Amino acid sequence: MARYDAYREEVLGRANVSDTPELVSYYEELAKFETGALWTVANKIEPWQPQSDSVPVLWRYKDLREHVLRSVDLVKPEQAGRRVIYLNNPGRREVSAAVGWLYSGLQVMHPGEVATAHRHSSSALRFIMEGRGAYTIVDGHKMTLGANDFVLTPNGTWHEHGVSEDGTPCIWQDGLDIPLVNALEAGFYAVHPDLHQAVTFPVNDSTASWGGAGLRPYGDSWSKPYSPLFKYEWEPTYEALRRYAATTAGSPYDGVIMNYVNPATGGPVMSTIGASMQMLRPGEKTKAHRHTGSFIYQVAKGKGYSVINGRRFDWEERDIFCVPSWAFHEHANASESEDACLFCFNDLPVMHALRLYWEEALVDNDGHQPIVA
Numbered sequence: 001m002a003r004y005d006a007y008r009e010e011v012l013g014r015a016n017v018s019d020t021p022e023l024v025s026y027y028e029e030l031a032k033f034e035t036g037a038l039w040t041v042a043n044k045i046e047p048w049q050p051q052s053d054s055v056p057v058l059w060r061y062k063d064l065r066e067h068v069l070r071s072v073d074l075v076k077p078e079q080a081g082r083r084v085i086y087l088n089n090p091g092r093r094e095v096s097a098a099v100g101w102l103y104s105g106l107q108v109m110h111p112g113e114v115a116t117a118h119r120h121s122s123s124a125l126r127f128i129m130e131g132r133g134a135y136t137i138v139d140g141h142k143m144t145l146g147a148n149d150f151v152l153t154p155n156g157t158w159h160e161h162g163v164s165e166d167g168t169p170c171i172w173q174d175g176l177d178i179p180l181v182n183a184l185e186a187g188f189y190a191v192h193p194d195l196h197q198a199v200t201f202p203v204n205d206s207t208a209s210w211g212g213a214g215l216r217p218y219g220d221s222w223s224k225p226y227s228p229l230f231k232y233e234w235e236p237t238y239e240a241l242r243r244y245a246a247t248t249a250g251s252p253y254d255g256v257i258m259n260y261v262n263p264a265t266g267g268p269v270m271s272t273i274g275a276s277m278q279m280l281r282p283g284e285k286t287k288a289h290r291h292t293g294s295f296i297y298q299v300a301k302g303k304g305y306s307v308i309n310g311r312r313f314d315w316e317e318r319d320i321f322c323v324p325s326w327a328f329h330e331h332a333n334a335s336e337s338e339d340a341c342l343f344c345f346n347d348l349p350v351m352h353a354l355r356l357y358w359e360e361a362l363v364d365n366d367g368h369q370p371i372v373a
């Protein structure tokens with residue numbers, strides 16, 4: 001590999017300048033004026049292909065759950081703002097990212113607890129893992145939440161979360177584009193002046209208005225840059241996948257996969273974050289491909305494994321794992337009788353908007369990666 005790269009550097013004109021005492025002192029002179037010679041960094045800042053600092057990680061729910069629950073005894077939501085245990089990618093610790101420019105964490109609330117309303121430049125989503133009675137309020141729209149429901153809190157919207165008095169302890173996964181917004185140096189944050197917002201619409205009005213398959217409220221004038229449907233419930237999502245599965249061969253790389261969309265446009269749910277739910281049929285094993293963009297999966301149902309850059313990760317319900325940009329990945333359902341479902345959120349809307357999306361299949365080895373670990 002090293003020889004091949006050296007060959008390409010000479011033949012294709014990449015930077016290939018050896019240090020001499022004269023050059024080294026020249027670089028020191030340049031540094032004094034906050035400058036540098038491009039050829040000392042060119043190969044690093046313009047790689048041949050995407051180089052992710054993120055590594056594939058599997059966060060097992062059976063490891064995390066007790067630690068997440070313990071935080072309830074240690075801090076109150078009013079002290080913590082949000083009582084969340086966040087997921088740290090070993091290659092992205094300095095930006096608190098779970099992968100690439102995406103953040104994720106597990107938030108826990110007990111019955112009767114409420115977290116104050118705030119808004120920020122980051123867009124956020126939640127995927128409910130366990131418990132009864134959780135709710136989120138987004139700009140006056142209150143949504144009641146159950147396991148595997150998916151909720152949006154688009155950037156700029158006031159949002160707060162809680163669990164009703166008659167509920168049970170609730171845990172959900174948060175997903176935000178905090179690292180991206182910080183990288184773009186565009187983040188504002190504000191706490192609601194009254195600490196909480198009024199519920200100004202009937203409860204669950206968003207799903208009542210926009211949740212009808214293929215139907216749009218007559219004469220609506222929704223023009224905001226995010227989905228008017230803030231909650232995507234599990235039951236209709238699973239039903240849609242089952243029906244689609246009965247009539248499609250599916251994707252060779254993802255099985256039966258459907259995107260959550262903004263029903264007003266057909267586009268992604270928010271401007272920076274997209275999401276999908278996919279079903280791997282009993283015994284289904286997909287082929288490997290890779291693409292730009294960062295991906296965080298939660299196992300909504302079933303058990304199986306994914307091979308990511310040659311490493312096998314065995315997962316079960318509620319486990320979370322990430323696929324870094326340009327990492328080869330393939331998925332398998334370990335059951336011969338039950339389907340498996342993977343929820344995923346990603347930065348694909350950013351990749352597409354900036355024309356940075358690129359994709360390729362693994363051609364060798366019948367489309368499967370040799371497993372190295």
Ligand code: GTQ
Nearest residue numbers: 082084105107124174176
């Ligand atoms: O609920 O808005 O996990 O602002 C991290 C930052 C959740 C939230 C997180 C946040 C939120």
